[in-house]
Amino acid sequence: MTWRRLLRRTVILWNVAAPFAAIALVMSGLLWWALGLLMTGHALWLISTLIPACQWCGEVVTTLSQARGEKEPVGAESKEVWLTIDDGPHPEDTPRLLDLLDAHQARATFFFIGANAKKHRKLVRQVIKRGHEVANHTMNHPQYWYWAYGPGSAEREIDECQKVLSDVADVTPRWFRAPAGFKNPIVQQHVEKTGLRVAAWSARGHDGVVTDKERVLQRLYSEIQPGGIILMHEGRVADGGGRLAPQVLDELLKWLGEKGYRCVVP
Ligand SMILES: [Zn+2]
Structure with a gap:
């Protein structure tokens, strides 16, 4: 043990x-x-x-090398990062994110909410078809109370999302992220039993709550390092109108390219 x-x-x-x-x-x-x-x-x-990155009660992946099971950290020369996008699929955001990823030859992992995936099955299949990965972000995303859920309800959120994604995408998700990253010991026990691994992040722009594109980007730029895990969200409207996630990703992918970073999936 x-x-x-x-x-x-x-x-x-x-x-x-x-x-x-x-x-x-x-x-x-x-x-x-x-x-x-x-x-x-x-x-x-x-x-x-x-504490999303706390590993006291189970493994939480916070770097690309940990995700790959490598002891050596990702070197500054290879400059690989793992881009993760939560809360989709979203009918307006997901197709635009996919086009941007294609244009920059970048790959990403989409942490989908099961209920959204059920409504937008075509988008889930598109994500797989275009070389990305889908992962489990619970069935209903109960972000305010999931941390306090007991065994039955916490496990159902994971199992139902896993079933929807497996059925629709025809692949079994490998990664789990709890809403807001709050995973209690019961959740970690079940995740391990299900064969999933918990993924956290090392760089985020707080785009779940901040809708000013520039603020989101500046925060991301200050936190991104080789071997890091970038967290983004779909489904938000930007300050001044338009969709936030495509605007952020457009700028972010250009910046990553200029700095020599490559977006890979572990
Ligand atoms: Zn979320």
């Missing part, structure tokens, strides 16, 4: 058993011990859940 699996089991068990142990401690007059027990369990749970 790996240390992560052991820690995950401990955290899950701790949080299941702690309330009972706390009651026993309170009844014995050990109030502070009871509080300490509860708070330590909650802290372990919340830190591993709410």
Whole structure:
């Protein structure tokens, strides 16, 4: 058993058993011990859940070399990056993103929401046909509460999306990303069981909430490094009108080309 699996089991068990142990401690007059027990369990749970790159309770991929299982980091000379695009497919954005990727001979992984994929099956197949990868971003993208989901509902979100994508794309997704990157220990346990791997990111422009193209791009430029994982989102309108994702990707791909970067899929 790996240390992560052991820690995950401990955290899950701790949080299941702690309330009972706390009651026993309170009844014995050990109030502070009871509080300490509860708070330590909650802290372990919340830190591993709410910090997207935290690997305490399961592997989270944050670099291209980790995704490939290589010990050596991607060298500055090869300048490869992994471009990942969340929240699609989107009827206006996805086709334009695909054209831009083609024009720059870039490849990307699209983390699709199952419900969107069900509505826009043709787009899912287009993504595969044009040499990109589709990945699991839950069935309904419950971004505000997914971190707090219990076993049944958390697992259903993953399984249903996996089924839709496998049926529509005729390939089994290899990667999972939780909404906002919040993956609790139960989610990590299920992801591992399903044969998926959790992918986080190392560079993002906050385009899930920021809709000013320039701000998004400047932030991305400051965080992109060889071997990094770039995070983008589909489905937003840009400040001043127009679609945000195609505008950002157009500029980003030009910038990456000028700097000698290549977008690859692990
Ligand atoms: Zn998302």
